[in-house]
Amino acid sequence: MAHRPKNTVLLETASIDRDSFEPAYAQLANILRQNMVEGLLRPGSQLPSEAQLVERYGVSAMTVRRAINILVDQGVVTAEQGRGTFVKPVTLSAATFQLGQLENLFGNREGTNVQLLETRIVAADERVARKLAIHEGKRTIYMRRLLWNDNEPAFYHREYLIYDPTRPIVEAELEVTALQQLFSGTSEARSETGITSSLLKHGEISMEATLLDEEEARLLKVLQPMAAFCFEHLFYDFDDKPVSWGWFIGRADRLRFTTQVGLINA
Amino acid sequence: MAHRPKNTVLLETASIDRDSFEPAYAQLANILRQNMVEGLLRPGSQLPSEAQLVERYGVSAMTVRRAINILVDQGVVTAEQGRGTFVKPVTLSAATFQLGQLENLFGNREGTNVQLLETRIVAADERVARKLAIHEGKRTIYMRRLLWNDNEPAFYHREYLIYDPTRPIVEAELEVTALQQLFSGTSEARSETGITSSLLKHGEISMEATLLDEEEARLLKVLQPMAAFCFEHLFYDFDDKPVSWGWFIGRADRLRFTTQVGLINA
DNA sequence: AAGTGGTCTAGACCACTAT
DNA sequence: TAGTGGTCTAGACCACTTT
Structure with a gap:
């Protein structure tokens, strides 16, 4: 006997039920x-x-x-x-926070809706040009939205979208880009029309804690100073070209991410 | 032929290399x-x-x-x-943020250290008693620590620990409870002494965005108002009794969580 | 050399979905 | 009824670690 399996007791009397639904x-x-x-x-x-x-x-x-x-x-x-x-x-650093938690928070999908504040064509400034990998001065679509939940403004969303007549990024995609996804959850691949032609290949999302500026505080109907979560997102198409850059800002007192580490039942 | 596999082209000429290390x-x-x-x-x-x-x-x-x-x-x-x-x-809500990212941020483990600001026995107030599931007025260990990185204060940590001579929660565990874990990463199960007798079974962690109060700002050496991340943690032992409740507060301008969604290479 | 995790196969059987 | 994902086995072989 070479390797002594030390304290390896064979445990419990529980056994496998071959008739169970559980594999x-x-x-x-x-x-x-x-x-x-x-x-x-x-x-x-x-x-x-x-x-x-x-x-x-x-x-x-x-x-x-x-x-x-x-x-x-x-x-x-x-x-x-x-x-x-x-x-x-157990390890603290094993903790992971899932953005999808927000969907539960916005549970009653009845009470949630999207208010389009503004949409217009703007010339890309240096920052936008860099993010979207286009030339400064090129036209982009700028959108501002307010996401409501239970008659309270929950998120203020600003977004720049590539505007290129040769690229199919039109209306339909505008809706899809980020908002639907936030609410539609796992976003079933099966669409009624048959084909779900998502143009988005991948994206980068980052999370920060910030202070609301005057405009944000006004729209979200809170007083400054107020802490906030900011989710910045950058989505790419199948040519690995950026198509959408924007960020969600939500008042911190309405948002909380929780998670568990270690040995949990079930 | 019953179920027509529609546009299922058989793809690519790539094939399996049986001599590869990769399974x-x-x-x-x-x-x-x-x-x-x-x-x-x-x-x-x-x-x-x-x-x-x-x-x-x-x-x-x-x-x-x-x-x-x-x-x-x-x-x-x-x-x-x-x-x-x-x-x-691609779905926005699929994004997950890992607390372990902070370890990379605190990359040079040489430059990181823990400063114990205070440790004393205090009577549990209503809030602490509730969190630790003990009677109000019972004694707890209260610790305040400052976590430094690159000669800058990065996190301010406050923690209440069960103080119960009948329970083995002594010195050794104090260190382990949360701090080591934050830095030691995956926290190898193999200890040199042979047995890693972690008393912790599981924990709940939550993340919020807050404002620094006067004391926090002073210790972290920043000016108010300043946004911050707050990580609250509650750890349990193998009797499912709480042993540690506390929270880390870190200045937001030094912290940023990033993640990717969708189809990424490698 | 013995014990450990790790890969892989060929084939059987089942449950579900579409036609 | 045919095609699909899903489970399971018995056994072979390999790579690594310990004694």
Whole structure:
């Protein structure tokens, strides 16, 4: 016996229900996580080896691996080749905040709507030209919108869009560009018309905390000084050319991102 | 022929290199993603069926499934049983911001250090008692710290810790609780002493944008009014009892979270 | 040499969707 | 009924770590 599997107790009497709707790999992953939740498997300790799990739960090696891969992807264990699989300790830096949370916040889609404040053609100044990778002075579409939720202004959105008659960036896309997406959530790929021809290939989004300026405070109906979240976004088409640059500003006292780290049930 | 696989062209001449270090499933996932990046596979369009991919790339069905699962996990495609697998359009709300980004920001670990401003025993007021689920008036450990980066104060951290002689929450844990974690990144499970006995089971973290108050501004050496990020954290032990409640406040002009959505190379 | 994670296959079977 | 994604197995082989 070369490698002594130290304190690797074989845990719990729970077993796989072959008649369940839940796949065996998912059941096993949950059993293992439950063992961690209950403290039978503490941070730093080693999981039973794959061979042991195969025996104990009567599933194939592939199924065990898949279960463990899930836990690895979830960030609760690390698998080290030749050594074993270990429970990871809780880490602050593992926290991730999802922009999609805002959709829940804007829950009642009835009460949310978009007010177009202004849309006009403007010449790109140095900053806009740089962001959109066009020449200074070229024409762009400038839009200002106010997003309402429950009869309160929630976000002030400003956006510059490429204006190029040779590029198909017209009306339809204007709507899609960013706003619909924010609310439409996972944005089902299936459209009723058949084809969802998104022109957008990818985008960069950044988040900052800022102070509202006078205009922003007025539109959002709050008093200065007021902290705010600012989400800047830059979207590209399939030629990797920028098509849209803009930013959302929302009053901080209405926004809060939360997340969990470590071993949570279910 | 029942279900016509519409415009499903079999793509690209790229193929799997069996001698590569990169596993076949990863190579296939990358080939497929590359097809999306290049625009051969647009949002809404259907991927070749698994059977087709098996034939085209000469790998087993399991390998194909694993490749596709990766793309599903990455959120770039959706797989619908009985229908097919489709490319997802870009979505703003898919953006996720990782707290771990701060570690890169605090890159030079040489230049970062922690200054303990104060530590004392205080009686829990109503708010602290509620957060830590103890009785008002019970003793807690209150700590104030300043986190420096490049000879600049970056974060001001305040924290209340359970003070209970019957619970092992002593000195060693004080250090670990949150700070080490913020800097130590993935926080390797392997400690030199052998056992990493983290007492923390899980935690909740929330992010807000706020204004610095007078004391915070003074300590962080900035002028009011100044926007700031506030990260509140509440950690629990393996009995699901709170052990630590506190918050980091950092000047907003030094912090920026960025992320990408959609189809990115590599 | 023994034990560990990691990859891969060939084929079976199931559940769902479209026609 | 044919095509689709989804699960599962038994066994082979490899690479790494420990003793």
